[in-house]
Amino acid sequence: MRCVTVAAMQQSLFPDGHIPSEQNKQSGGGNSISRQDLNDAQYEAVTSTEGPLLVIAGAGSGKTRTLVYRVAHLIDMGVAPENILLLTFTRKAAQEMLWRAGLLVDSSCQQVTGGTFHAIANMLLRRYGHHLGYSPNFTILDRSDAEGIINLLKSSLSLSGAGKRFPSKRVIINMISKSVNKSVPIDDLLYDEFSHLEEFADDIFTLKDHYKHFKFEHGLMDYDDLLVNWRRVLQESTDVRREVSERFAYIMVDEYQDTNPIQAEIVRLLAYNHNNVMVVGDDSQSIYSFRGADFRNIMDFPDIFPDTKIIKLEENYRSTQPILSLTNDIIARAGEKFTKALFTRVEGGVKPIVYGGRDASEESRYIVSKIQKLQEEGSALREIAVLFRSGFHSYKLEIDLTANQIPFEKRGGLKLTESAHTKDVLSYFRVHVNPDDNLSWNRILLLIDKIGPKTAQKILGIIRSADDPFDALRDYPAAPGWKQGLNQLSELFASLKDPGISLLEQFEILLKYYEPIFERIYYDDYPKRRKDLDQLKTIFEGYSDLQSFVADTALDPPEIETVEFDESDRLILSTVHSAKGLEWDTVFVINLADGRFPLAHILPGDEMEEERRLLYVAATRARHNLYLTYPLEVMSADRRFTRTKLSPFLADVTPGLYDSTGTSGYSFSTGIPDSPIAYKQRPVIPVKKEKSINTSLMQKGTNVRHPFFGEGQVERVVSDKTVDVMFDKHGLKTLHLDYARLEII
DNA sequence: ATCGCCACCGTTTTT
DNA sequence: CGGTGGCGAT
Numbered sequence: 001m002r003c004v005t006v007a008a009m010q011q012s013l014f015p016d017g018h019i020p021s022e023q024n025k026q027s028g029g030g031n032s033i034s035r036q037d038l039n040d041a042q043y044e045a046v047t048s049t050e051g052p053l054l055v056i057a058g059a060g061s062g063k064t065r066t067l068v069y070r071v072a073h074l075i076d077m078g079v080a081p082e083n084i085l086l087l088t089f090t091r092k093a094a095q096e097m098l099w100r101a102g103l104l105v106d107s108s109c110q111q112v113t114g115g116t117f118h119a120i121a122n123m124l125l126r127r128y129g130h131h132l133g134y135s136p137n138f139t140i141l142d143r144s145d146a147e148g149i150i151n152l153l154k155s156s157l158s159l160s161g162a163g164k165r166f167p168s169k170r171v172i173i174n175m176i177s178k179s180v181n182k183s184v185p186i187d188d189l190l191y192d193e194f195s196h197l198e199e200f201a202d203d204i205f206t207l208k209d210h211y212k213h214f215k216f217e218h219g220l221m222d223y224d225d226l227l228v229n230w231r232r233v234l235q236e237s238t239d240v241r242r243e244v245s246e247r248f249a250y251i252m253v254d255e256y257q258d259t260n261p262i263q264a265e266i267v268r269l270l271a272y273n274h275n276n277v278m279v280v281g282d283d284s285q286s287i288y289s290f291r292g293a294d295f296r297n298i299m300d301f302p303d304i305f306p307d308t309k310i311i312k313l314e315e316n317y318r319s320t321q322p323i324l325s326l327t328n329d330i331i332a333r334a335g336e337k338f339t340k341a342l343f344t345r346v347e348g349g350v351k352p353i354v355y356g357g358r359d360a361s362e363e364s365r366y367i368v369s370k371i372q373k374l375q376e377e378g379s380a381l382r383e384i385a386v387l388f389r390s391g392f393h394s395y396k397l398e399i400d401l402t403a404n405q406i407p408f409e410k411r412g413g414l415k416l417t418e419s420a421h422t423k424d425v426l427s428y429f430r431v432h433v434n435p436d437d438n439l440s441w442n443r444i445l446l447l448i449d450k451i452g453p454k455t456a457q458k459i460l461g462i463i464r465s466a467d468d469p470f471d472a473l474r475d476y477p478a479a480p481g482w483k484q485g486l487n488q489l490s491e492l493f494a495s496l497k498d499p500g501i502s503l504l505e506q507f508e509i510l511l512k513y514y515e516p517i518f519e520r521i522y523y524d525d526y527p528k529r530r531k532d533l534d535q536l537k538t539i540f541e542g543y544s545d546l547q548s549f550v551a552d553t554a555l556d557p558p559e560i561e562t563v564e565f566d567e568s569d570r571l572i573l574s575t576v577h578s579a580k581g582l583e584w585d586t587v588f589v590i591n592l593a594d595g596r597f598p599l600a601h602i603l604p605g606d607e608m609e610e611e612r613r614l615l616y617v618a619a620t621r622a623r624h625n626l627y628l629t630y631p632l633e634v635m636s637a638d639r640r641f642t643r644t645k646l647s648p649f650l651a652d653v654t655p656g657l658y659d660s661t662g663t664s665g666y667s668f669s670t671g672i673p674d675s676p677i678a679y680k681q682r683p684v685i686p687v688k689k690e691k692s693i694n695t696s697l698m699q700k701g702t703n704v705r706h707p708f709f710g711e712g713q714v715e716r717v718v719s720d721k722t723v724d725v726m727f728d729k730h731g732l733k734t735l736h737l738d739y740a741r742l743e744i745i
Numbered sequence: 746a747t748c749g750c751c752a753c754c755g756t757t758t759t760t
Numbered sequence: 761c762g763g764t765g766g767c768g769a770t
Binding site (some may be wrong): 119223451 | 758
Binding site (some may be wrong): 746747748749750751752753754755756 | 769
């Protein structure tokens with residue numbers, strides 16, 4: 001049996017173990033970086049057991065391999081695997097890295113700890129969160145929890161003062177819903193909506209405080225809280241900081257350009273004892289700014305960790321020269337960046353092909369026929385990928401692929417823990433483990449027929465004030481319509497409490513109760529959903545106590561061990577974001593029409609720059625064949641067809657770097673001068689010129705006042721119009737002076 | 746007042 | 761597909 005470390009396996013965080021022998025390690029095959037790929041100084045830096053290290057590398061240049069190489073090397077030097085912490089972008093990436101490093105170890109489960117920042121935060125906060133007063137039973141919110149939160153909030157939110165005037169309760173509820181769904185901090189939303197209403201600033205603070213306390217009291221954390229609280233624990237408890245820093249003597253971070261300032265701070269705090277940090281990243285592949293990622297973290301790294309050794313990798317091992325020439329040309333037109341001219345020794349290759357179809361159907365047909373041709377030529381489907389900007393861009397293609405019996409796997413869909421039925425099952429267990437989990441109570445009460453939000457609220461009110469919630473549930477004066485449903489729920493918990501039954505029996509008992517509900521609620525598609533429940537059961541079987549099962553599934557379920565390498569030969573459909581770090585022989589990037597990629601509502605400036613990098617990431621996934629396709633007609637929101645043209649990113653490219661093809665009769669190569677803007681008109685941003693000032697009057701330390709954030713000091717002048725300000729009450733904000741009414745005081 | 750069902754609309758990206 | 765709003769039933 002093989003073990004892979006994933007952060008979710010909480011019980012193995014601090015295992016006793018031994019160092020794996022050389023023979024336990026598998027070679028990463030042709031993917032291993034070799035001594036020859038690095039010059040002497042680079043090799044020395046990568047294999048040194050000391051000091052901070054920054055690897056800046058282009059797409060396909062082996063940055064992850066370099067990181068893995070160092071992990072393997074450290075272990076060879078006698079560093080115990082459990083003293084190494086790998087922070088990666090997705091958990092899958094962590095597993096893949098460990099696999100490559102040969103750190104899959106037989107039965108002993110000697111492990112390198114690895115995972116996402118959030119997964120590690122989840123794990124460590126449950127262990128150390130009591131330093132901030134957090135119970136180890138906290139719940140992590142995802143977008144499907146908004147409804148439940150609001151139901152809880154409605155009963156607790158009295159909104160005295162704030163609610164009677166503007167903003168209305170309705171507006172507030174909507175805003176909190178948006179905050180949870182989009183994972184946007186409530187501060188930012190309040191600021192966006194109400195910064196013009198200075199007289200309500202106090203009300204908004206009250207509301208914000210209320211929401212913060214509400215989350216704390218209910219043990220709820222959204223994704224941001226997870227990081228913020230984890231940083232606080234490290235900042236405020238020297239004991240924890242020392243213990244963790246000693247435990248993780250080597251810290252590795254992949255895709256560092258996608259970290260946000262909080263994550264960068266966490267890295268610094270984690271390494272407080274030793275500075276043994278290696279980060280790897282590429283500023284040209286920074287595509288997560290919407291989530292707060294800032295590629296300046298890479299630039300700032302050497303300042304935060306003095307004596308950083310910097311390694312620049314400029315050779316590309318992935319793509320042929322024609323593909324590289326095109327991708328280099330695309331990224332060369334970007335604004336701020338480290339300049340890296342990538343070159344390759346991979347010889348030959350064909351030029352990328354740009355295809356314009358009449359509409360989405362024709363585009364889709366072209367792709368299907370190309371895929372069929374590639375198959376005939378002997379390509380495996382798993383070596384082909386279709387990438388797109390947004391999830392729904394592939395709908396048409398999915399239909400055509402199904403019709404042509406081409407199997408495919410769509411990446412970036414709903415995760416197991418996000419699907420409603422999985423959340424249902426987990427909620428019963430959560431309540432069983434922690435009767436104070438009101439969010440889960442709310443959920444399972446709503447599942448009973450004839451109980452809606454209002455009734456659930458009433459029952460919850462009684463349960464919460466009772467000494468024993470389960471007794472209160474049993475004795476609740478139910479109305480005839482749902483009396484039986486409530487009794488059955490009560491009986492369920494009574495049976496689960498029986499100390500004589502095993503964990504697996506508990507699962508069976510629960511399923512027996514849940515089954516009828518399941519079939520009633522998901523009557524149209526429950527056979528499909530049942531597979532997820534089976535999968536959940538398999539995961540459940542790997543646990544010896546309910547507590548760790550609940551903790552581990554709070555964020556993401558541990559993956560079921562697959563004994564064999566995945567043999568299924570399927571085409572990959574993926575958003576560009578989910579394709580990060582992966583590569584295929586043939587890549588199709590579809591829907592490259594103006595308004596689809598970049599999306600219609602993207603504004604010129606930083607957003608547009610990120611779209612460009614996104615295309616760069618997409619196109620650099622290809623090893624040998626790159627197809628860029630677009631429709632000349634798209635269906636807009638009002639279901640009308642409108643003509644469009646090639647994405648400006650491709651229209652700009654130096655001529656000759658790709659071959660054009662497409663439907664005859666359409667002059668796609670010359671562009672369509674008279675085509676109207678297809679979908680939304682770009683909003684005109686009102687610029688308040690009269691009050692705008694510029695940064696020439698400011699420097700670090702200048703005292704400023706903002707109508708919403710209050711007083712603060714300038715932290716950094718970023719450009720002539722933007723400035724970072726540390727506000728006394730609201731922390732660090734980046735402000736644009738054309739929009740923010742900042743006063744110097 | 747509350748619940749459940751049906752029809753309709755618009756889709757960024759994700760830990 | 762998921763969130764929302766209207767409407768009939770209880």
